[in-house]
Amino acid sequence: MAASISLAYSFSSCITSRTSVYRDIGLLSQNRNDNPKVNGVPRSRLRIVCGLAEEERPSVECGNYAQGKTTGGSPGSSQVSRREVILRTSSLSMLAFLNFRGERPDYLGVQKSVPSLALCPATPNCISTAEEINDPGHYVPPWTYNPEEGRGKKKPASKEQAMQELIEVVENTRPDNFTPRIVKKTDDYVYVEYESPFFKFIDDVEFWFPPGNRSLVEYRSASRVGNQDFNINRKRIKALRQGLEKKGWRSVGF
Structure with a gap:
């Protein structure tokens, strides 16, 4: 993809386009309420800071970390430490890698019944x-x-x-x-x-x-x-x- 993109908690805001965000997140549903997971990953664990206008953000839960807020820790804590940012970035990077690559389909190759390549699923991709x-x-x-x-x-x-x-x-x-x-x-x-x-x-x-x-x-x-x-x-x-x-x-x- 032409646009650059990074995971949440990066030191600079994401530089991206709407297309690349939707593509690399791999949304499985247009209705977030119908799809509590994205490729097997609970939405609550997908926190993406996009640096986009509100109406341009993909339909996943963008966290409040861009505003310096936290979702845990001691009451009154309003800043995320640099160590926490690094640890969370690393964890989410591994999470994305493990869940977004997918499994190699077992139907690839020349089909035996009628010699041809496989048909497509109903999805448009x-x-x-x-x-x-x-x-x-x-x-x-x-x-x-x-x-x-x-x-x-x-x-x-x-x-x-x-x-x-x-x-x-x-x-x-x-x-x-x-x-x-x-x-x-x-x-x-x-x-x-x-x-x-x-x-x-x-x-x-x-x-x-x-x-x-x-x-x-x-x-x-x-x-x-x-x-x-x-x-x-x-x-x-x-x-x-x-x-x-x-x-x-x-x-x-x-």
Whole structure:
């Protein structure tokens, strides 16, 4: 993400945008009363000082620490000691790390029943070429590395060459400063974990070269936790596609 963000009790107020705050908190509900927890963490333990106007703050309980107040201790105490600030910052950082990374889904990979990548959940933070074309919220078109009006006629690339081109673009493209890490690679499949720069959220991104002579590549990009992604997955795929187009690739049908 482009904006900088820090956890509560930092020595300077958070420098952030509304989008990055909502994204990295990973809100699971628009109604705070319906959702007493955020990714398994009680809201009462999530104290975030945002430095934003009241109407711009995310719907989590922002603590009163920015005004120098405390929620415990001796009566009349109105200041938070530097040691307490440091300890609380450390604790919340670890809490966020442990709870916001999420577990790796067990359904990743090429599905066996109908060979394809997995479908998306109902949430809008996932896109996949396996979806129906009449589901514009989740469907995205596959790619071809040998377009007919391009190098497919002149000098078609082999699957091995296309795989190397894909790996190169993945490793050198970091939209929103997410860091890619290739977890698995076979002769027809690549699985990449993208890690966010602040709260270390993980997005799961897959690429599959299905069998056949059409030179196709299918893909799936999904946020592991939360509900909204503010188009992070679409922006990532667009950046990768633009990088691949420089090597001769094209989207199919679009």
